Amino acid sequence: MLPTAFEDAIAQFNQGEFYACHDTLEALWFEALEPEKTFYQGILQVAVACYHLENENRRGAVMLLGEGVRRLRDYQPDYGGIDVAQLMGDGLNLLHHLQQSSDRMDAGLAPLPQIIPSDSPPDGELES
Secondary structure, three states: OOOHHHHHHHHHHHOOOHHHHHHHHHHHHHHOOOOHHHHHHHHHHHHHHHHHHHOOOHHHHHHHHHHHHHHHHHHOOEEOOEEHHHHHHHHHHHHHHHHHOOOOOOOOOOOOOOOOEOOOOOOOOOOO
8 A cells, every 4th residue: 555645745746736745755755765765756856847847947847857757767667556657758758848948938848747557556665
């Protein structure tokens, strides 16, 4: 069973509540051991990147999106009931768009990533 706080963080992320998601994941990350610690940190960094985008901090978004996606690569294709491959693909698409766009914030940004449940049940990791 996933920790309730992790489920809360996923809901916050998908509702665009990126700062709240950061706070929730940071509390989990602080207490976690590997491999969950790096998993939480990767999602946390993607959330903060989205928060930076909302605040027109393009440079911060690019930096944290790259770091978050990099941390999630070893958790593919899914981990803890999350489709990590999809999250990474969405994150990389957004990162590519930001790197190819002008310095100003475009109105036509690529869609923000979403956290989607995987088709397979959680693998027993992230137990509370």
